[in-house]
Amino acid sequence: MKKNAKIITACAAVVLAAAGAGTAIHFLNKPEPEAPAETPATVTEAPTEPPTEPPTDMVYDYVEESGGITPLGRSLLKINKDIVGWIRIPGTAVDYPFTRDPGKIPAGNEYYNGEEFDSNYFYLDHDLDGTFKREGTLYCDWRDNLTPVDWLQSENLVIYGHNMANGTMFGELRRYRQDYTYWERAPFVEVDTLYEHYDYVVCNAIITGGNWYSDFIYWDMEELDSEEQFNYYMDTVRSKQLFNTGIDVEYGDKILTLSTCYSDEDNSRFLVIARRLRPGEVCGDLATVRGTPAYKAAHPEEYAEEKTDPTED
Numbered sequence: 001m002k003k004n005a006k007i008i009t010a011c012a013a014v015v016l017a018a019a020g021a022g023t024a025i026h027f028l029n030k031p032e033p034e035a036p037a038e039t040p041a042t043v044t045e046a047p048t049e050p051p052t053e054p055p056t057d058m059v060y061d062y063v064e065e066s067g068g069i070t071p072l073g074r075s076l077l078k079i080n081k082d083i084v085g086w087i088r089i090p091g092t093a094v095d096y097p098f099t100r101d102p103g104k105i106p107a108g109n110e111y112y113n114g115e116e117f118d119s120n121y122f123y124l125d126h127d128l129d130g131t132f133k134r135e136g137t138l139y140c141d142w143r144d145n146l147t148p149v150d151w152l153q154s155e156n157l158v159i160y161g162h163n164m165a166n167g168t169m170f171g172e173l174r175r176y177r178q179d180y181t182y183w184e185r186a187p188f189v190e191v192d193t194l195y196e197h198y199d200y201v202v203c204n205a206i207i208t209g210g211n212w213y214s215d216f217i218y219w220d221m222e223e224l225d226s227e228e229q230f231n232y233y234m235d236t237v238r239s240k241q242l243f244n245t246g247i248d249v250e251y252g253d254k255i256l257t258l259s260t261c262y263s264d265e266d267n268s269r270f271l272v273i274a275r276r277l278r279p280g281e282v283c284g285d286l287a288t289v290r291g292t293p294a295y296k297a298a299h300p301e302e303y304a305e306e307k308t309d310p311t312e313d
Contacts, residue, residue, distance in 0.1 A: 068148055073194030080128045081111075084146050085193040087138065087159060090284070091186040092172045098159055099123055101142035120160070135162050135169050144222050148195035155224035156233065156255040157191075163260040163270070170260035173272050176205045180243040187245075188283045189256060189274045199283035200256045200274035203247035206240040207262050210269040216240070218257060218271065227251040237273055248294030249275045 069077070076083040082099040089095075101123060107116040113130055119142050127133040138161045140146075145154045161170030175182045189200040208216045216236050224230040230251045249255070254276040262270040282288045289295070296303050 069194045070192070070196075072192055076194065082123075082139075083128070083194075084140065085191055087192075088190045089172075089186055090188055090190065092175075093167055094170065094172060096138050096161075096169070097128065098138035098140060099128070100140050100144060100146070103142040124162075135164050138169065141219065141222055146193045146195075148193075153254065154222040155230060156222050156257055158219060158222055158257045158259060160259050163262070170258060173258060173260050173270060176202070176272055177207070177242055177270060183243075183245060184286065187286050187289075189258075190283065191256065198254070199277045199281075201247055201277060201281070201283075201286075201289050202272060202274045203245050203249055204237045204241045204271075204273040206237055206242060206271050206273070208240055208269055208271060210261070210267045218269075219259065224255070237271075244298060246295040246298035247275065247289060248298075253278075 072086070076086065076097055079097070080099060082102055083097050084100040086097050087094060101120045102112070103119050105112045105115070105117040105122060108114055111130070112122055120139075123137040123139040125132060125134055125136050128137055138159055140157060140159045143154075144157055145152055146157070147153060161173075163169075163174065164171035175186075183202050183205070187202050189202065191198045191200065208214065208218065210219075218233070221229070221233055224233055233255070234249050256274045256276070258272040258274075260270055262268040277283060277289070280288065290299075290302070
């Protein structure tokens, strides 16, 4: 079933130098005004360009079931009504709440300081309390669906973050491309939504274009409903991968794409792609993931001791 309309939007990560970033989360005490009607919009390759292409379908929103929200989720919503989860990569500095972009914001909305913003712009340079902050806030695309209903969830959760020079936000993701063995020290990603906890394993890292005319419009592919769409996404990722983890991904898996900037010169992006763990795979124990047939086929040298025929190559 097609869940969301697809439109072109820009990646939200830019390389910024920062002298330091505070880690305190500021609680909001101001009352929440009624949320404006979500007006679909899109942007061109650069976040500062005006929207050009409207979507053609309505976008699903969350299944609002207060009884199903976790205690963590209720606490996060007290900080900011746009927070939809918390992301953590054990062994790295990535340990932050993330929001879902509210979509196009009309002028006059006090919650967003009364200013007008296009989709996927506000949290580029705003903190959780609405104040200006050049490192911004981690956020997922305004069309991503994080409902607790599994089949309604976006197959590909895309989270954007700045590539900060001091290593904050998604700055530490660069270590996956600086040292191809780094993923073995930080292979897992933990995501808490308002409703559930999910674990992922990093399977690929790539460098790709961030312009609307790029060959891989990953930011416009949250809903991989069909096997053809899913395989296209993963086949393209594999064709660009910087190293082979051997972690298999197949249609039916949920994907997590972490996006940050790589180079301002060509507006390129660095992506870390992970898949949700399957039953029997344990977060923190890479051996439980490496035991799959696909992994063994990709890394036969690691399983030479399992061969029983001494004449076997």
